[in-house]
Amino acid sequence: MFGLEGVRKSLEESIKEVIREKFSLEMNVVLERPPEGFGDFSYPLYDLVKNLRKSPEELGKIIISSMDLKNIERVEIKGNYLNFYADSLSISEDFINKIRESGREALNFERKNRKVILEHTSANPTGPLHVGRGRNPIIGDTIGRLLKKYGYDVETHYYVNDAGRQSAILVYGYKNLKLDVNEKKSDHRLVPYYQKASELIENDDQAKLEIEKIMNSVERGDVNTIMENREILGLVLEGIKQTLSRINVSFDRFYWETDLILNGSVKRVLEMLRDDMKEEEGAYYIEVELKGKREKVFLKRKDGTSLYFTRDIAYHLVKSELGDEMINVLGEDHKPHAEMLLQVLKKIKGNINIRNVFYSFVALPEGRMSTRRGRVVYLDDLIEESVEKAREEIIKRRNDLDPEAIETLSEKIGTGAVRFNILKIQSEKKLVFKWEEALNFEGDSSPFLQYSYARASSILRKESWKGQYSKDLVRDQAEVALLKMMLQYPEVIEDASRNLRPYRVAKYAIDLASAFNIFYTQCPVLKEREELKQNRLAMVHAFRLLMGDLLDLMGIEHPEEI
RNA sequence: GGGCUCGUGGCCUAGAUUGGACAAGGCACUGGCCUUCUAAGCCAGGGAUCGCGGGUUCAAAUCCCGCCGAGCCCGCCA
Secondary structure (H helix, E strand, O other), rough: OOOOOOHHHHHHHHHHHHHHHHHOOOOOOOEEOOOOOOOOEEEEEEHHHHHHHOOOHHHHHHHHHHHHOOOHHHEEEEEEEEEEEEHHOOOOOOOOOOHHHHHHHHHHHOOOOOOOEEEEOOOOOOOOHHHOHHHHHHHHHHHHHHHHHOOEEEEEEEEOOOHHHHHHHHHHHHHHOOOOOOOHHHHHHHHHHHHOOOOOOOHHHHHHHHHHHHHHHHHOOOOHHHHHHHHHHHHHHHHHHHHHHHHOOOOOOEEHHHHHHHHOOOHHHHHHHHOOEEEEEEEEEEEEEEEEEEEEEEOOOOOOOOHHHHHHHHHHHHHHHHHOOOEEEEEHHHHHHHHHHHHHHHOOOOOOOEEEEEEOOOEEEOOOOOOOOOOOOOOHHHHHHHHHHHHHHHHHHHOOOOOHHHHHHHHHHHHHHHHHHHHHOOOOOOOOHHHHHHHOOOOOOOOHHHHHHHHHHHHHOOOOOOOOOOHHHHHOOOHHHHHHHHHHHHHHHHOOOOOOOOOHHHHHHHHHHHHHHHHHHHHHOOOOOOHHHHHHHHHHHHHHHHHHHHHHHHHOOOOOOO
C-alpha cells in the first residue's frame, strides 16, 4: 500500500532506538500530527527535557543526528517539538506509479481470509422503515462495504422478526379487517391494518384472544400458521426491500426468526442451558451478571414457548457457524440485551467473536418518533423529498438536460444526500432530524463530493492522462496539499474498518474533495504546457479514482456530470 | 432510584481510543471572485469561559471524581 503510515512507523522505531542508545531510556514513542505549518509528524520533547534536564535544542540535535531519516525532507526543532517534514513528493510518485500500473486495484487491501457475518436493519416486517431507525441500514451497509474493501469476506443478514406479538397483530388485522386503502407500496398499504388491529386489542377480547392464538401457534412451530404469516409479512418486507434498494442497500440473506423454531435450534438452546435454568411459577430463566447486578433472563414462558432472547441466542449460534466473526448494528435500546446475550453465548461456546455497533435514535424536534402518535417521518418520504430537492437544484443550474436525464440525476443526488447526511455523524451521537439540514446540498454534503468528482471527470473527458508524472514538476501548494490528502487514504480506511467508524470515511471524503476544489481553482490543467498538463492530469486522474472509490464505499452514486 | 450514552461559536459536526503548539470544518451572517477545465465552487472576515465545579500533570476539550441537563434501558415484549 501507499501512504505516509509507513514513514510514521519507521520514524517512531528509529526515535525509540536512538533514545535507548543515547540516553539509556525506554520510551513509548508516539508521533503526533501537528497543526498546519509544523510538518507532517511531530515528536514532543517534554518528557525527555524533564527526564534529562537538557534543553530541547540539545536533545533534538542528538536525536536528529543519529536517527534514520528515510523519506524525510527536513527536520526542525521548534519549541519543545521535533517537526518532521516528509518527502511527500517522492511518496506521491510511488502512489501515482501504482495508480498507473494497476488503476483502481491500487486501492485494494490484502485479503484477510476471514469471514464476517454482518447483521443490520432487521426491522420488524410490520410497517415501513422510518427515519428514527433509518441510521441502521445506512451505517450497516457502509460497514459491509468498508470491511469488504479492507479485505474481509462479508455476508450481510437481515433478521426477519416473524415470531412476535407485532407480527401477529398485523396478520390478524390483515386477515380480518376490511379496509379501503389507497397505497401502492405494500409496506405502507398494510399500516392501517396494523394500526386498527392494535386499537382493537385494547377493548376487544375476542381479537386479543385471536392474536394470542396466532402467537402461540407460531411459537409452537405450527408450519401452516408460520407460512401463512410469512405471506402477509412478506408483503411488508417487499416494501422495505424496495426502500432499501433505492438507497443502494441490499442483503445476502434474510433469516426468518421462525426458522429457528422450525429447525430445532431453539430447542437445542434450551437443552444446552438446561442445567443453568431455574424455575419460577412454571417459567424458566437463567441468571446473568449485568453491571455487577444479577439479572433474571427468561428463556421459557410458563406455557412452554420460547422468548425473543432465547431465539436470539439460537440465531447467534447459527451465525457463529457461518463465519469467523459477527457484527451487529443495533439501536441503543438493545445495549443491555446485547451484553447479556454475549454472556450467555460465552457460556455456551467459549470463544465467540461479536462486535456491536450502536446508534442512537433519530428524533424529531418535538420528540421521539412514534407511529402511534402520528409523529413519524418515513424513510420513503425523506428520500422522496431529497430527490425532489435535487431536481429543483438541477433545473436551476442546467437547461441542457432532457427530462429523463434530470430524473436519473436527481435520483442519484437525492438518495446520496440521504445516505451522507446520516453517515457523516458518529452513530452513538444523538441526532435530531431537521428538514433544512437533511436537505442541505452545500458544504459538508454529498453533492459537494459528487460535484468535485464530476469536475475531475469533466477534465478527463476532454483529455486523458497519458501516464507521465514527475514530482519535480509539482510546485503549487494546492498540488502538494491534494497529494498529501490522497496519501492518507490507506490509514483512513484502516481506521474506519478496524474501529467500525464509517463516519471517518465521510469526513475524509469532504477533506479530499475540498483539497481538490482548491487545486481546481488554483491550478489550471488543460491550458498548461504539455509536461505540466500531464502532471496535473495525473493528479486529477488519481483523485477521480479515489473519490469514486470513497463514494462507492458510502453507497453514493457518482455521475460523470452533475 | 440504578445503569449506559451524549453535552464543543446562534445552529450542526471533527478533535477524546494514544493528554501536547493559536480548538478544526460546515450551516447561517458580512464582503469579494464566473469573456479562462462545471460558482452545488473558491477567497477574506466576524463569532467558543470546549455544560458546571474540583483533582492528576510541566501540559486537560481529552484522564479521574462530583454535580447539572438530554436520550436510552431496567417485561414470562421485540
